[in-house]
Amino acid sequence: GAGVSQSPxxxxxxxxxxxxxxxxxxxxxxxxxxxxxxxxxxxEFLIYFQGNSAPDKSGLPSDRFSAERTGGSVxxxxxxxxxxxxxxxxxxxxxxxxGGTEAFFGQGTRLTVV
Amino acid sequence: RKEVEQDPxxxxxxxxxxxxxxxxxxxxxxxxxFWYRQDCRKEPKLLMSVYSSGNEDxxxxxxxxxxxxxISLLIRDSKLSDSATYLCVVNGMLASGGSYIPTFxxxxxxxxxx
Numbered sequence: 001g002a003g004v005s006q007s008p009x010x011x012x013x014x015x016x017x018x019x020x021x022x023x024x025x026x027x028x029x030x031x032x033x034x035x036x037x038x039x040x041x042x043x044e045f046l047i048y049f050q051g052n053s054a055p056d057k058s059g060l061p062s063d064r065f066s067a068e069r070t071g072g073s074v075x076x077x078x079x080x081x082x083x084x085x086x087x088x089x090x091x092x093x094x095x096x097x098x099g100g101t102e103a104f105f106g107q108g109t110r111l112t113v114v
Numbered sequence: 115r116k117e118v119e120q121d122p123x124x125x126x127x128x129x130x131x132x133x134x135x136x137x138x139x140x141x142x143x144x145x146x147x148f149w150y151r152q153d154c155r156k157e158p159k160l161l162m163s164v165y166s167s168g169n170e171d172x173x174x175x176x177x178x179x180x181x182x183x184x185i186s187l188l189i190r191d192s193k194l195s196d197s198a199t200y201l202c203v204v205n206g207m208l209a210s211g212g213s214y215i216p217t218f219x220x221x222x223x224x225x226x227x228x
Contacts, residue, residue: 041220042201045215048215056212098213098214103203105157105158105159106157
């Protein structure tokens with residue numbers, strides 16, 4: 001597709017389970033970002049991938065969170081042993097290159113931990 | 115101190131009104147600046163970039179004051195369809211990770227009523 005694609009669009013999981021969220025960026029975009037948006041809050045940066053460089057993980061809130069980007073394209077965000085405070089919308093964005101350009105967002109994955 | 119600060123509002127204005135939003139940022143090394151719009155339960159989308167000389171796009175005018183680390187957005191002749199949350203975005207280097215990351219303000223809510 002032409003835009004950033006995220007799946008699933010909604011995910012309900014039980015506390016303590018692991019979840020995987022997927023992001024397929026715009027073809028050719030080298031930079032990929034994950035953000036988290038809790039209800040009524042702003043976007044919280046989680047992790048950033050740029051080409052083949054080591055990711056910037058400085059925004060990950062705990063070691064239960066991890067992400068991969070395979071082949072410089074699709075990215076997976078994994079949350080282990082989910083907690084209720086992990087409930088949020090997880091947004092992925094991509095840009096053609098690092099810094100200074102418009103970020104294109106996917107529609108997000110709404111995660112609910114019950 | 116948050117890196118990007120905005121008045122959350124809501125700003126409740128009648129159709130046809132002029133409304134202004136402000137944003138301040140803390141990182142003086144920030145390189146690029148944007149306003150995004152986010153509709154309820156949707157992903158953020160670029161409204162306009164912000165340039166040092168100021169720029170206008172139809173009813174929207176953006177200004178940047180680097181010395182004061184201040185960004186503004188002016189909306190003239192407000193329409194009902196302008197009702198949304200407006201996000202101030204700054205590409206600033208994160209001290210911990212060393213990357214230029216789009217950093218989002220919490221957003222300012224605008225409600226335009228008939």
